[in-house]
Amino acid sequence: MSSRVPQPPVTGQLRRTEWAPPPIRSIQDTGLNIGILSDLAIKILYFGGYLTGNQIADMMHLPFTNVVQIVMEGLKREKFVEVRGGSGLGAGSFEYVITLKGIEKAHEALARTQYAGPCPVTLEQYVAAMRAQATARLEVHREHLVEALKGLTISEEMLGRIGPAVNSGKAIFMYGPPGNGKTTIAQRVGRMILGKPIWIPYAVDVDGQVIRVFDNINHEVIPDNEEDERRATATGERRDARWVRIRRPVIMVGGELTLETLDLVYDPINKYYEAPYQMKANGGMFLIDDFGRQQVRPRDLLNRWIVPLESRVDFLTLSTGRKIEIPFNVLIVFSTNMPPADLVDEAFLRRIPHKIEVGDPTFEQFREIFKRVCEARRVPYDEKGLAYLLQEWYIKQNRKLRAVHPRDIIEQIIDISRYQNTPPMLTKELLDRAASAYFVDLSAEY
Numbered sequence: 001m002s003s004r005v006p007q008p009p010v011t012g013q014l015r016r017t018e019w020a021p022p023p024i025r026s027i028q029d030t031g032l033n034i035g036i037l038s039d040l041a042i043k044i045l046y047f048g049g050y051l052t053g054n055q056i057a058d059m060m061h062l063p064f065t066n067v068v069q070i071v072m073e074g075l076k077r078e079k080f081v082e083v084r085g086g087s088g089l090g091a092g093s094f095e096y097v098i099t100l101k102g103i104e105k106a107h108e109a110l111a112r113t114q115y116a117g118p119c120p121v122t123l124e125q126y127v128a129a130m131r132a133q134a135t136a137r138l139e140v141h142r143e144h145l146v147e148a149l150k151g152l153t154i155s156e157e158m159l160g161r162i163g164p165a166v167n168s169g170k171a172i173f174m175y176g177p178p179g180n181g182k183t184t185i186a187q188r189v190g191r192m193i194l195g196k197p198i199w200i201p202y203a204v205d206v207d208g209q210v211i212r213v214f215d216n217i218n219h220e221v222i223p224d225n226e227e228d229e230r231r232a233t234a235t236g237e238r239r240d241a242r243w244v245r246i247r248r249p250v251i252m253v254g255g256e257l258t259l260e261t262l263d264l265v266y267d268p269i270n271k272y273y274e275a276p277y278q279m280k281a282n283g284g285m286f287l288i289d290d291f292g293r294q295q296v297r298p299r300d301l302l303n304r305w306i307v308p309l310e311s312r313v314d315f316l317t318l319s320t321g322r323k324i325e326i327p328f329n330v331l332i333v334f335s336t337n338m339p340p341a342d343l344v345d346e347a348f349l350r351r352i353p354h355k356i357e358v359g360d361p362t363f364e365q366f367r368e369i370f371k372r373v374c375e376a377r378r379v380p381y382d383e384k385g386l387a388y389l390l391q392e393w394y395i396k397q398n399r400k401l402r403a404v405h406p407r408d409i410i411e412q413i414i415d416i417s418r419y420q421n422t423p424p425m426l427t428k429e430l431l432d433r434a435a436s437a438y439f440v441d442l443s444a445e446y
Contacts, residue, residue: 019129019132019133020199020239021129021199021240021241021242021243022239022240023063023237023238023240024062024067024240024241025063025237026067027066027067027071029240030062030242031124032119032120032122034070034071036205036208037060037067037071037119038071038075039109039112040060040109040115040116041068041071041075042080042081042098042105042106042109043106043109043110044056044059044060045081045096045097045098045106046106046110046116047116049097050095050096050097052092052093052094052095052096053069053072053091053093053094054092056096059117059118060118060119061118061119061202061241061242062119062242063238064091065092072096078101078105079099079101080105081096081102082096082097082099083095083096084096084097113208113209113210113271114269114270115203115272117203118202118203118241119242120201120202120203120204120205120211121203121204121242121243122204122205123205123206123324123326125201126204126213129199129201130282130283130329131327140166140167141163142159144192145159145163145166145189145192146159148189148191148192149185151372152181152184152188153361153365153369153372155365158358162185162189164354165354165356166189166192168354170309170331171309171333171351171353172331172334172352172355172356173334173349173354173356174186174333174334174335174356174357174358175335175338175339175340175355175357175358176359176360177359177360179402179403179404179405180358180360180361180404182337182358183252183289185358186285186287186333186335187250187252187287189285189333190250190287190331190333191250196248197246198246198247198248198283199243199244199245199246200214200243200282201214201242201243201244202214202242203272204275206318209272209318210272211264211272211273212273212274213275213279213280214244215280218249218277218280219244219247220246221244221246222246224245248283248284249283249284249285250281250284250285251277251284251286251287252288252289253277253288254290254293255290256294257277257288257294258294258296259296259304261276261277262276262277262278263276263316263317264316264317264318264319266319273318278314278332279314281330282326282327282328283329283330284330284331285330285332285333286330286332287333287335288301288332288333288334288335289335290336290337291335291336292336292338292342298343298344299348302344303348305332306348306351308328308330309352310351312327312328312329313325313327313328334352360402360403361401362401363390365403366390366403369403369406369407370406370410373407373410374406374410374426377411379410379414379424379425379426380426382425382426385431388428389409389426389431389435392431392432392435393431397439399439405438409431409435409438412434413425413430413434416430417430
């Protein structure tokens with residue numbers, strides 16, 4: 001599973017080329033031949049039963065006038081559909097029903113692909129749109145990072161490493177012990193730099209084969225604004241509805257990542273492709289969390305990225321063996337809690353210019369994190385209580401500090417207090433109970 005990160009307001013300064021889908025005025029504007037459009041229309045009618053022309057057009061995400069109307073007239077001439085009248089004004093209100101001959105036609109179309117969603121765009125249209133919306137230049141300054149990482153305890157040295165790495169637009173390798181905020185930092189940075197929304201297609205057509213790009217898990221739709229509505233009303237034309245406007249994606253994957261999921265995934269039942277993670281992340285960030293814990297060897301996974309990282313172009317393979325070229329406008333972040341030497345060699349690390357170590361917090365940083373967590377969770381902060389915790393459970397135990405510990409220990413105290421029906425406090429008793437429940441003796445034998 002991958003996860004989509006909620007997007008807050010943008011704080012970085014970005015320069016990008018403005019692009020929006022042009023309106024569709026004719027079948028030629030779709031880039032597709034009438035045979036592909038007819039197959040899609042007959043499949044939609046086959047699954048939908050009795051549908052008006054306007055309903056078919058809405059499902060195809062194409063205008064009825066001059067496009068779907070011509071497609072339906074062709075299907076009617078071939079006796080694949082019949083018109084059963086209409087309840088409104090205009091040809092779009094006519095109701096269509098599929099004939100026996102049309103059912104055979106639909107079966108033939110379904111044998112090729114069962115995709116019956118929004119009309120795809122062509123590969124050429126997709127490539128042109130992604131290049132037009134590519135990040136031209138990122139300008140992230142200290143004040144932007146401070147705002148994006150608000151609430152986190154980050155040193156000036158760390159800020160000085162993150163900023164240049166982000167401005168480079170190249171891959172970032174984050175490493176260090178678990179629980180110190182690598183994933184959180186990467187997500188916050190991703191939300192900061194992504195900038196204006198991006199247009200992506202619902203699907204892409206490659207010589208009659210469909211690649212589904214949009215999905216509700218990884219993409220967050222931005223509804224049309226009032227300016228778009230006014231423009232459409234004034235001109236009588238709407239943008240190409242085969243495209244959907246989304247927040248620039250921040251897609252995170254973990255141990256489930258395999259080499260197979262980085263290529264087109266063919267569904268043998270529905271007979272269409274699902275776009276790989278990096279294609280869905282185009283224009284945004286692709287965060288590979290827990291790098292090194294995937295089922296594939298780290299070196300094999302990294303070798304997969306050599307060409308895209310250098311050329312900004314990725315090659316995907318269809319089931320026929322044909323390779324297609326797509327833009328690779330993705331900021332890739334590798335995040336790992338394993339020693340870099342155990343994962344990759346020096347030669348590959350040279351290809352990733354920015355390596356950022358996220359180490360353990362100092363005692364002063366740990367204290368600051370603890371105070372912030374107490375304030376956020378409405379637990380009275382007690383300096384003596386924290387001193388006791390550090391002495392008994394860290395210094396005496398020779399335990400390393402982790403940035404995540406304050407949050408987890410406070411959560412333990414709250415859980416215990418709820419059970420006891422008492423207010424949460426940083427008392428010795430509650431701290432001992434919370435710490436003993438949270439920490440595990442890894443040397444224990446049974």
